[in-house]
Amino acid sequence: MKDANLTNFWITEIHQKNTATSFRVKKTLFTGKSQFQQIDIIETEDHGLMLLNDGIIMLCERDEFAYHEMIAHVPLFVHPNPQNVLIIGGGDGGTSREVLRHDTVKRVVLVEIDRMVVDACKEYMPSLSCAMDDPRLNIIIDDGVRYVADTDDTFDLVIVDSTDPIGPAEPLFNETFYRNTSKILSSEGILISQAESPFYDVNIQKIMLKNQRSSFEKLYMYLFSNLTYPGGLWSFGFATNTLCPLKHFDPDRVKNSRISFRYYNHNIHRAAFSLPTFVADNLKGILDIPSKKS
Amino acid sequence: MKDANLTNFWITEIHQKNTATSFRVKKTLFTGKSQFQQIDIIETEDHGLMLLNDGIIMLCERDEFAYHEMIAHVPLFVHPNPQNVLIIGGGDGGTSREVLRHDTVKRVVLVEIDRMVVDACKEYMPSLSCAMDDPRLNIIIDDGVRYVADTDDTFDLVIVDSTDPIGPAEPLFNETFYRNTSKILSSEGILISQAESPFYDVNIQKIMLKNQRSSFEKLYMYLFSNLTYPGGLWSFGFATNTLCPLKHFDPDRVKNSRISFRYYNHNIHRAAFSLPTFVADNLKGILDIPSKKS
Numbered sequence: 001m002k003d004a005n006l007t008n009f010w011i012t013e014i015h016q017k018n019t020a021t022s023f024r025v026k027k028t029l030f031t032g033k034s035q036f037q038q039i040d041i042i043e044t045e046d047h048g049l050m051l052l053n054d055g056i057i058m059l060c061e062r063d064e065f066a067y068h069e070m071i072a073h074v075p076l077f078v079h080p081n082p083q084n085v086l087i088i089g090g091g092d093g094g095t096s097r098e099v100l101r102h103d104t105v106k107r108v109v110l111v112e113i114d115r116m117v118v119d120a121c122k123e124y125m126p127s128l129s130c131a132m133d134d135p136r137l138n139i140i141i142d143d144g145v146r147y148v149a150d151t152d153d154t155f156d157l158v159i160v161d162s163t164d165p166i167g168p169a170e171p172l173f174n175e176t177f178y179r180n181t182s183k184i185l186s187s188e189g190i191l192i193s194q195a196e197s198p199f200y201d202v203n204i205q206k207i208m209l210k211n212q213r214s215s216f217e218k219l220y221m222y223l224f225s226n227l228t229y230p231g232g233l234w235s236f237g238f239a240t241n242t243l244c245p246l247k248h249f250d251p252d253r254v255k256n257s258r259i260s261f262r263y264y265n266h267n268i269h270r271a272a273f274s275l276p277t278f279v280a281d282n283l284k285g286i287l288d289i290p291s292k293k294s
Numbered sequence: 295m296k297d298a299n300l301t302n303f304w305i306t307e308i309h310q311k312n313t314a315t316s317f318r319v320k321k322t323l324f325t326g327k328s329q330f331q332q333i334d335i336i337e338t339e340d341h342g343l344m345l346l347n348d349g350i351i352m353l354c355e356r357d358e359f360a361y362h363e364m365i366a367h368v369p370l371f372v373h374p375n376p377q378n379v380l381i382i383g384g385g386d387g388g389t390s391r392e393v394l395r396h397d398t399v400k401r402v403v404l405v406e407i408d409r410m411v412v413d414a415c416k417e418y419m420p421s422l423s424c425a426m427d428d429p430r431l432n433i434i435i436d437d438g439v440r441y442v443a444d445t446d447d448t449f450d451l452v453i454v455d456s457t458d459p460i461g462p463a464e465p466l467f468n469e470t471f472y473r474n475t476s477k478i479l480s481s482e483g484i485l486i487s488q489a490e491s492p493f494y495d496v497n498i499q500k501i502m503l504k505n506q507r508s509s510f511e512k513l514y515m516y517l518f519s520n521l522t523y524p525g526g527l528w529s530f531g532f533a534t535n536t537l538c539p540l541k542h543f544d545p546d547r548v549k550n551s552r553i554s555f556r557y558y559n560h561n562i563h564r565a566a567f568s569l570p571t572f573v574a575d576n577l578k579g580i581l582d583i584p585s586k587k588s
Binding site: 010012016017018019020021022023024044045046047063065066199223224225226227231232233261262263264265267268270271272274275276277278280 | 304306310311312313314315316317318338339340341357359360493517518519520521525526527555556557558559561562564565566568569570571572574
């Protein structure tokens with residue numbers, strides 16, 4: 001007799017051939033094939049809803065707060081007055097949800113290449129897409145690479161909320177894209193980019209960070225932990241021409257904001273820029289080291 | 295025709311029924327059943343050798359430096375003059391390897407309940423057990439609970455390098471054990487204990503930390519990331535009657551030490567005590583918050 005107490009339906013993500021992470025699945029809520037990729041939204045047993053692009057886990061509800069708070073609040077609390085924000089990717093809505101919690105922000109442009117991601121998340125993942133009706137948000141379905149090359153707008157913050165550098169996201173990691181991004185930033189502007197795993201993706205990190213390096217005066221990296229990405233520890237790049245993420249950070253702004261956080265806080269802001277020795281060694285010569293005095 | 299380029303032999307650890315982590319295996323080097331547990335040492339495809347107790351992953355070579363550096367160097371660089379160190383568990387040798395890199399340390403007592411762990415790691419995992427012949431190290435095969443209750447010795451640092459609170463390690467998490475530990479610490483003594491996952495094990499953390507709380511004036515927690523434990527983010531408890539891990543920490547001692555680190559450094563020391571908001575909230579009222587000024 002079989003034991004039917006638990007489903008035996010698992011989503012298993014194999015990473016670099018030799019490791020895998022699996023989550024038990026309750027059921028599939030949405031499955032569709034866009035012109036760019038396969039998109040699935042599934043309900044897991046204890047990690048909430050999960051979004052997959054081409055079978056790769058993008059996020060799940062249980063821990064997405066870590067990624068989205070850290071991609072948004074770290075630069076927003078460094079820039080003295082962030083008003084205009086551009087998000088490349090992020091069609092799920094999690095990053096714009098966090099950005100829009102800042103009262104200084106007057107306008108967010110979200111450029112997502114795949115309309116099906118936006119539509120599916122709007123319908124099935126309201127905990128992510130809940131801020132998509134904010135009148136300050138303008139969702140453009142377009143190629144982010146082309147948008148950045150063509151736009152005449154200027155932004156205080158550009159967030160590259162991308163998938164891995166394969167498939168539609170690949171051009172988001174190259175030198176031309178970063179150069180074009182630097183041209184649309186205001187003088188104190190910041191570029192934040194999803195920068196992969198410090199344990200598993202050192203080669204990708206080196207390429208993408210070197211590609212950024214030539215278009216920006218300063219390039220830092222910060223870390224956070226989540227449950228969804230291989231190894232748990234994950235990184236963002238922080239590129240800028242003027243601002244230092246520690247020297248120009250005022251913890252009182254965080255303490256006095258009325259935003260409630262689940263991951264971010266003023267101590268985590270500073271701690272996130274402290275890199276384990278092997279991470280700093282792997283990226284020596286590419287990254288700048290922030291300091292309160294720098 | 296089958297594809298034989300990669301073995302399809304995996305070690306899969308299922309965690310709390312609904313998540314799993316898997317590593318591809320090359321071969322088994324050792325398998326044995328002691329009076330306490332099943333012990334396996336396997337060679338993985340790209341995480342090096344791996345030690346398993348009762349099928350639960352204890353460590354692997356690729357990332358054990360994170361765990362062992364953080365369990366050892368954080369307290370050793372806070373205590374002003376650590377000479378006598380007691381390690382409960384840690385039969386693999388990784389923790390004593392790091393402790394013995396400090397010249398101040400005159401004597402390390404390692405109390406491991408299971409002789410087979412020590413013997414197997416000595417034979418098959420020299421990268422872990424390489425310091426086991428250091429004349430300052432005294433390995434005692436005994437029950438750590440009984441040792442702590444009976445010994446007349448005093449220690450500057452006690453490290454509980456234990457498995458989860460099931461099976462032989464269960465009594466290492468209760469109030470009597472912590473009370474007995476506090477009695478064998480010198481006046482500036484520190485107790486470090488493996489304190490599970492902030493994402494997955496909040497209930498265990500609350501019980502074990504409350505059990506420590508009543509025997510110590512101060513109780514802190516610090517975090518690190520690895521690849522081997524579920525979720526990647528992991529914690530240690532730091533219990534003491536006098537020392538604050540930030541106020542009594544001098545970064546110059548780290549910079550001037552001749553120890554080479556792969557994970558630890560003076561920035562990571564401070565950053566590790568910065569807790570994500572959900573971690574601090576989960577343990578509010580149980581933990582103290584360290585400060586440079588406290």
